[in-house]
Amino acid sequence: MAAPTVQSIVSPDTSAVTSSGRLLALDAWRGLTVLLMLLVNNVALGSLTPAQLRHAPWGGGVTLTDMVFPWFLFCAGTAIPFVLAATRKAKMTPRDFTLKLASRTALLFLVGCFVVSAVNRSPTFGLGVLQVIALASLVGALGGLLTVRPRLALAFALLLLYALVIHWYPLPGGVRGAFEEGRNAISHLNSAYLEPLGLRGMTSVVPTGALVLLGSVAGEFARSADRLAFRRLLAFGLALTLVGLLWSLVLPFNKPVWTSSYIAFSAGLGTLGLLACFSLERFSNAGRWLWPLLVPGRNALFAYVAPILFKVWVLQSWTVNWTGKSASLQDSLLSLARSNLGSPWGGLAYTAGYILVAWLALWWMYRKNWLWKL
16 A cells, blocks of 8 residues: 555545545535635726635635635644554554655645746746645644644644743844734744745744644544434534634634634634535435535646646736737637626626636546546
């Protein structure tokens, strides 16, 4: 059996384990997250864009858009117990597992650098979405070797440590506890120490690693064969959501800083979302309704990377003269849609078309059983 990898944690092959519906539900929840990612990254409504399809401003709480990245990380964690179970079944030694995990982490990190470089149109070494997923998944996978209670304790220890740094780390001038945009402990650490090394954002590995650990605890509950799985997931999801809400009274929700309250809240909602998919599969015999979500969920890495590269290398780079003047393919398609359908319907049609093309490509891969793994 092939060794578990970071990518198998991010998007595991679940074809062999679907009878319980639990991994099927994970694929479906991850697929919904992928579709949300495609939506919020390609919405073309301009000033008419709903607030929930924008990132919240500083001090503005969180929106649906702010939940997408955390839910990717949560899904990465949820898959860990299944991957580790396969590892034990294959009798892989801890040393071999650690080495494989480290090598795949490095590979996923480099793919992330490639994507960021493509977007910037110049070689860029730094942290982006895939880089954070790689490092946080490494933390989560190693922490996943612990039993549930120590793992949960580790996750909250990381969140508490991170919160204490925000509250007590002294800023220049001796100020402690400042939490303003551009003036807080995390921003200072990144600007003063990490940005010169090209590692701005590395501090986020602490809370995102905790998020992956929380996802792995949810995965343990989902994987259990007893009838308490539903109740445990419900209780865990509600508890994390409540913890996040209460914590936000002291440390506000904030995506740029990845505050501890934001992590707990997003993990709670992620657990409840997974539970919803699990319930549809198990109790309502509605697996057929989850199928459209399984298509992107089975190839999450490809679903993230390919649309970005397609946009950069084709939509934004190719020029055409469809509207009487030379313009990028992206601008021309959007202009044609708006001129024929008006605004905002033209923008909606463009976004829907983009998502549909991506889904059809993923559906073709799904039918061929092609999974892109690193």
